[in-house]
Amino acid sequence: MKNIKQYRLIILFCLCFLAVANVNAQSDWPVPAKENENMSPFLFDDDMVLEGRISYENSCTSCHGTPGQDDFTPMAPPPGDPASDQFQLQTDGALFHKIKMGRGSMPKFEDAFADDELWNIVAYIRSFNKDYKQPLPNMEGVEIPEYSMKLSFDDNIDKLVVKVFAKNQPQPEVSIAAYVMGTFGKYLLGKSQTNELGIAYIDVDPTMPGDEEGKLSVMVKASKGFGRAKMNEEMVMVEPTIRKSAIEGRHIWSTDKMAPVWLKVSFFITVFGVWFVLLFIVIGLRNINKANKEEA
Amino acid sequence: MNQANKNDKSRRKFLQKLGVAGASAVAGSALLLQGCSDSNKSSGNKVKVLTADNKLVEVDVAHLKPGDKIQDLSYLQERGREGIPGKKFVMVVDLAKCKNARKCMKACQSAHQLKPEMHHLNVLEMEDPVRDTSYWMPKTCQHCDNPPCVSVCPVDATFKRQDGIVLIDNERCIGCRFCVAACPYSARTFNWTEPKNSEEFAEVTYDMELNVPQKKGTVTKCAFSADRVREGKLPYCVSACPNGVYYFGDQNEDLVTNGTTKKTVRLSALLDNNAAYTLMPELGTKPSVYYLPPRESKG
Numbered sequence: 001m002k003n004i005k006q007y008r009l010i011i012l013f014c015l016c017f018l019a020v021a022n023v024n025a026q027s028d029w030p031v032p033a034k035e036n037e038n039m040s041p042f043l044f045d046d047d048m049v050l051e052g053r054i055s056y057e058n059s060c061t062s063c064h065g066t067p068g069q070d071d072f073t074p075m076a077p078p079p080g081d082p083a084s085d086q087f088q089l090q091t092d093g094a095l096f097h098k099i100k101m102g103r104g105s106m107p108k109f110e111d112a113f114a115d116d117e118l119w120n121i122v123a124y125i126r127s128f129n130k131d132y133k134q135p136l137p138n139m140e141g142v143e144i145p146e147y148s149m150k151l152s153f154d155d156n157i158d159k160l161v162v163k164v165f166a167k168n169q170p171q172p173e174v175s176i177a178a179y180v181m182g183t184f185g186k187y188l189l190g191k192s193q194t195n196e197l198g199i200a201y202i203d204v205d206p207t208m209p210g211d212e213e214g215k216l217s218v219m220v221k222a223s224k225g226f227g228r229a230k231m232n233e234e235m236v237m238v239e240p241t242i243r244k245s246a247i248e249g250r251h252i253w254s255t256d257k258m259a260p261v262w263l264k265v266s267f268f269i270t271v272f273g274v275w276f277v278l279l280f281i282v283i284g285l286r287n288i289n290k291a292n293k294e295e296a
Numbered sequence: 297m298n299q300a301n302k303n304d305k306s307r308r309k310f311l312q313k314l315g316v317a318g319a320s321a322v323a324g325s326a327l328l329l330q331g332c333s334d335s336n337k338s339s340g341n342k343v344k345v346l347t348a349d350n351k352l353v354e355v356d357v358a359h360l361k362p363g364d365k366i367q368d369l370s371y372l373q374e375r376g377r378e379g380i381p382g383k384k385f386v387m388v389v390d391l392a393k394c395k396n397a398r399k400c401m402k403a404c405q406s407a408h409q410l411k412p413e414m415h416h417l418n419v420l421e422m423e424d425p426v427r428d429t430s431y432w433m434p435k436t437c438q439h440c441d442n443p444p445c446v447s448v449c450p451v452d453a454t455f456k457r458q459d460g461i462v463l464i465d466n467e468r469c470i471g472c473r474f475c476v477a478a479c480p481y482s483a484r485t486f487n488w489t490e491p492k493n494s495e496e497f498a499e500v501t502y503d504m505e506l507n508v509p510q511k512k513g514t515v516t517k518c519a520f521s522a523d524r525v526r527e528g529k530l531p532y533c534v535s536a537c538p539n540g541v542y543y544f545g546d547q548n549e550d551l552v553t554n555g556t557t558k559k560t561v562r563l564s565a566l567l568d569n570n571a572a573y574t575l576m577p578e579l580g581t582k583p584s585v586y587y588l589p590p591r592e593s594k595g
Contacts (some may be wrong), residue, residue: 013391055558059556060535062537062556063538107540107556109558112559113558119412170585180551181529182545182560183383183549184544184545184551184552185551185554185560187560188560205562208448208550208562211382245381246384246457246458247457248457251442253442253446288484
């Protein structure tokens, strides 16, 4: 009897310990204070949540599962469910920082997503929390500039030239990120800042294959504080490449559609020629046979 | 008389042709207009679609018409044979990252109506008896640029497309299994029994890019998820992997995208920097699947 009580106590103690240890394991990912207080410059609206959902389903579902379903992949440490308190009790800045920087088996998404895309994901995670009130930075007296960009390519130095304007004035110290849009994702060409003339230069690798005209599809993002702009353009920047079909030319595995006419014709002539000769011999033998019988 | 008759005939023929051409032009433009009709109701839900000239465009879901074409077998057959112009799909498998999560296999089997014992993609344990270690190796169809399976098919059921993908048309397949014997990678499997949930798929139009519905008595194999790739999405296995094992992309662009992190890198750099290899290169099959050795690698 006493034994059973002791066992129960031990088991209870173990369970408590495990629970506490688990919570501890979750919370021992330190976030720098500055990052922790970081706030989204955007109001989390339905559009952001939708964009975030697409990104989440592409890049996060494989480990974290669907938020609210507790169907994350069993790993050590467990990735956890973003709809759970363990996530929702953290600040926006902390979530943003952890997605961006990653740790251990949590990948680092700094190169895959731009900051605004990361905020989309945070907005999506927050959409599962009914009690969530978004803290917004103090915007009094802040004027959000409307940026516009002009892109050009300098083929002497193989650099993409980005000019940033606001109200026709060149804008210094604007962060620029340029990407090449691939079939399945965007390839980071480089990041830069505009100089006092509002111009930023980004290196382009001249060995990158373009299309038949040497065009690359580029996407450039400009951001400074709350001001943001995005631009897509097809630009001639690299050598033209001829896109070959994988089944061009003749191979041992080609279908007969690829066979040249001379081959088809000579093949059939040979086959029918052989048959003709054989038939000729058979008929000749029959005639000899007949002649033999008539003589006899 | 004869001459007049002939003229009459040709005139009639010409008018007939004109009628057909006119009707088809009207129908075509009507369809086009319908397709372009910009209904003001947009759901805000965007999907990426590949246009006929191979551009990826984002279209609002509300503007998409349920295409009758997708139900049309002859259209699907033609599309499946044709492939996507200007592309050459490749896969890179980073063996250092594979932890045998088997999420890729699950995603693949549920997409392609496969029973648990049938694999388009199998994660194998590769043992090194000398060092007494082992590593995990996902193995799919290699989509060879010199495919032995295609050479031996007597009915042109398995074929290579212009984008490098090797597919099977189970409408043509006679189940002789020559290709199974020819494949050095054991990538092909045979439907010995009725496929999984065959009643559910009885009414579904056959799409060779997805190879569903599966048919008893035909061969099946990995298709690089040609149906997803057409939509500009990564293959089922690639996007299901939690460990960042798979990169997939277009060799002509020299860009491959990791399915887990969505990070896009230069293919040539990835292969050169990590001493990539292909399986059984001595056979001269020129696989489109590259492996990065099972060590910590920079990807």
